[in-house]
Amino acid sequence: MLETRLTEKLGCKYPIVQTAMGWVADPNLVAGSCNAGGFGFLAGATIPADEMERDILRVKELTDQPFGVNFHMYQPNAAHIVDLVIEHGVRAVSYSRSPGPEFIKKLKDAGVVCMPTVGLPKHAIKAVELGADAVTVQGGEGGGHTGAVPTTLLIPQVVDAVGDKVPVVAAGGFKDGRGLLAALSWGADGIAMGTRFLMTEESPVPRETLQRYMDCKNPAEIIVSKAMDGLPQRMIMNELLSSLEKAGPAKKLWIALVNAWAFHKHTGGSMAGLLKSAWAMHKDSEIPTSQAIMSANAPMIIQKAMVDGEPADGVLPSGQVAGVIDQLLSCEDLINSIVTEAEQRLALLAQRAG
Numbered sequence: 018m019l020e021t022r023l024t025e026k027l028g029c030k031y032p033i034v035q036t037a038m039g040w041v042a043d044p045n046l047v048a049g050s051c052n053a054g055g056f057g058f059l060a061g062a063t064i065p066a067d068e069m070e071r072d073i074l075r076v077k078e079l080t081d082q083p084f085g086v087n088f089h090m091y092q093p094n095a096a097h098i099v100d101l102v103i104e105h106g107v108r109a110v111s112y113s114r115s116p117g118p119e120f121i122k123k124l125k126d127a128g129v130v131c132m133p134t135v136g137l138p139k140h141a142i143k144a145v146e147l148g149a150d151a152v153t154v155q156g157g158e159g160g161g162h163t164g165a166v167p168t169t170l171l172i173p174q175v176v177d178a179v180g181d182k183v184p185v186v187a188a189g190g191f192k193d194g195r196g197l198l199a200a201l202s203w204g205a206d207g208i209a210m211g212t213r214f215l216m217t218e219e220s221p222v223p224r225e226t227l228q229r230y231m232d233c234k235n236p237a238e239i240i241v242s243k244a245m246d247g248l249p250q251r252m253i254m255n256e257l258l259s260s261l262e263k264a265g266p267a268k269k270l271w272i273a274l275v276n277a278w279a280f281h282k283h284t285g286g287s288m289a290g291l292l293k294s295a296w297a298m299h300k301d302s303e304i305p306t307s308q309a310i311m312s313a314n315a316p317m318i319i320q321k322a323m324v325d326g327e328p329a330d331g332v333l334p335s336g337q338v339a340g341v342i343d344q345l346l347s348c349e350d351l352i353n354s355i356v357t358e359a360e361q362r363l364a365l366l367a368q369r370a371g
């Protein structure tokens with residue numbers, strides 16, 4: 018039951034994907050997921066350009082299993098990441114905005130699995146037209162940037178739209194074997210989880226920040242706000258978010274520019290590079306330039322919480338599922354428990370069906 022089109026394409030044992038999370042999905046977490054039989058994506062969008070190759074090699078030191086790299090087509094080193102992925106035989110890439118056709122062709126010609134994340138059936142159809150080999154579909158309860166349609170409604174829709182052409186991976190709100198079995202019943206080929214992997218023993222998130230996730234006991238308190246970068250993002254409410262929600266447009270833009278500058282210094286880009294990326298995003302997506310700047314740089318604000326361990330001053334992107342997780346598990350225990358539970362539940366259902 019757990020061998021699907023997804024496990025075949027990705028070369029992993031179980032149809033369980035650890036998604037890329039900025040600052041969180043580091044080589045250790047990726048290797049932990051892969052060694053446990055899942056498939057991990059390295060968060061290439063927040064890794065400094067000159068450390069990218071080192072991190073890919075580090076994953077290869079820690080595991081002999083296949084893994085993936087996530088990137089953002091507007092980041093200054095996107096073309097270099099594509100080259101590194103091909104050079105080092107990385108199995109798959111994930112992205113939320115599709116890279117240009119020349120990048121997709123280059124990746125596919127090299128046999129790299131292209132696996133974008135989408136939030137609507139029409140985006141899944143477009144992604145497949147552009148060459149996607151599999152699509153991850155994130156329902157509204159998922160962490161980070163997210164849509165308004167819940168997983169329960171979205172997955173079957175996307176399976177109906179593109180499931181006959183490519184494997185569909187269900188994301189948003191998954192944490193256990195019941196969820197995996199439900200996703201397979203909807204016709205998906207596997208599940209992808211962010212928040213549940215953030216809350217593991219291998220997670221690099223500082224304990225002070227992790228404690229905020231553990232303390233959150235109510236999924237309804239993990240809200241969607243546009244205050245951070247103008248796009249709907251699901252986060253745990255904290256001091257910074259509460260003050261941003263009250264700030265006017267000028268103050269928000271100022272905060273975005275300050276963080277934008279710091280982010281580009283961190284990733285090796287210049288202010289001119291930043292404005293170029295923001296302009297490209299503005300032109301392609303018809304969103305205001307100011308919002309594009311904020312969107313391109315949201316990862317910087319996330320860093321405060323995820324790297325510096327200052328949960329009050331950074332963003333806490335999280336799926337609603339954090340509100341029902343009360344234990345940090347190792348990747349191995351997590352994946353084993355999901356697999357065991359899915360198999361037990363299926364056996365029970367089969368028994369009932371006679």
Ligand SMILES: Cc1cc2nc3c(=O)[nH]c(=O)nc-3n(C[C@H](O)[C@H](O)[C@H](O)COP(=O)(O)O)c2cc1C
Pocket residue numbers: 036037038039041060062087112113134155158159160161162188189190191209210211212213215333334335336337338
């Ligand atoms: C802390 C955090 C950071 C994230 N960063 C990224 C990112 O850099 N790129 C991306 O495509 N998705 C990002 N996401 C979204 C996840 O990859 C994934 O799609 C989502 O977490 C799935 O929902 P779940 O949290 O309910 O499992 C992030 C999510 C979280 C919780």
